Amino acid sequence: MAQGKVIAITGASSGIGAATARLLAQQGYRVFAGVRNPDSASPIPDVTFGKLDVTSDEQVSSFVEWVLAEAGRIDVLINNAGVSLMGPVENTSVAEAAKVFDVNVFGPLRMIRASLPAMRRARSGLIINVSSVLGFLPAPFMGIYASSKHAIEGLSESLDHEIRDFNVRVILVEPTFTNTNLDVNSAVTEAAPGAYAEQLDATTRAVLAQVKSAPSAKWVADQILRAIEGPYRMRQPVGKHATLLSQLRRFMPAKAAFVRRSGSASIKFSRLTECWRA
Template structure:
């Protein structure tokens, strides 16, 4: 049987690289993407194609290149994303637009680019890497939560629209994992004299501690592999520490204000 062909956005580092390396070891033909693959001359885990999710033309070309080389595209993993922190009131608007361009509009453009091929070949799978943070509004991560939450809702809607084409779309929501996301995250500056100065700095320190102490990205890769093997994947899959996963169940059953109090206690606010 021919190898299944996988395209992973944001495949040069972090979760994307871990997923691609793992799937390669499982005999998939993996293509990753990076804005500029020339910056990764020593990268040999799998082939990297140039793609910037903010530039639709690069998306169209990368997808066309994969189809030209392989004749099909079985799995899309929408992994490219960016973090953002800051008080809602003080975050520059251009940074809000940027995080939605990368975390929401970009993945939508990639899905629109691969759907015609998947429909023509009689099926395919799309896995959108969202976040546990996308299921709740987190203090000083509100724009990140909103961008990932929006992607999760689009996934739910599109999944129903394409069901007749044997295309399945799934949300995979990681918690905190030890990647380089904190280094690439946009931080609204902690401003002297800001009414949020003390509480934001404290929250920022706590967020970085959570990422630094996060789990091994191989857990996400294994979950992706498991989803690909399923004939009919579920809509949502969380992956992360026990309490992070439990937090999703608690949000469904607890009164809103009680759940809010748990978050406030967790973030020491």
């Protein structure tokens, strides 16, 4: 149950963040939602919005200090803000990759560094990092996004070992495809695909087809609520397909995840890649 617990969530203007903020507020949690532009954010009943760009040290510090001043504590930190990038690894510039990592990896790191001192003092807290099945699966033409999610999984596991003695734990929520603007409007690398054009086009069409038929963000929000209120588990895949993928990944070689038919530009997705989250 909520019992007046205080939630701080990033990336709450739309998609998973907005759905999660709404659901937790409905369940009685006190929700502070970080968005880059609070004035343009759609209001959510009983959710308090604050200005937050997770790539800014100053804004992260100000947001966390504001929540602590208003509520006295942070019981649950949800690192949800994220960006995507699609394109061949070879054609991805270091600057493009750095932008993805700044949001998807260093953003959570900034929030964790700012929030942990109060959690340690209270000897209570939960950090939920929104990852993806691409945190443990390969994905052609999504190498930078996937590597950022692999990174947040490694950070989360290591951090959990460091802070559990203070009664603070870390959870990874791992969605597959989710029908959100992030997934539908994924950024693409600036450089032309060149030799990869055929494969990239076929992969992009297949991924978009999966995203458009995927469940809504509420699907992930429900899992985040279960993660907060249920028994502790480090990794929490969202839905039966993600759970299956997590189990299969232990036994299936990486090359089995993607098959390109000889002499054809068509792409065949295996059971593993049918459930990617873009």
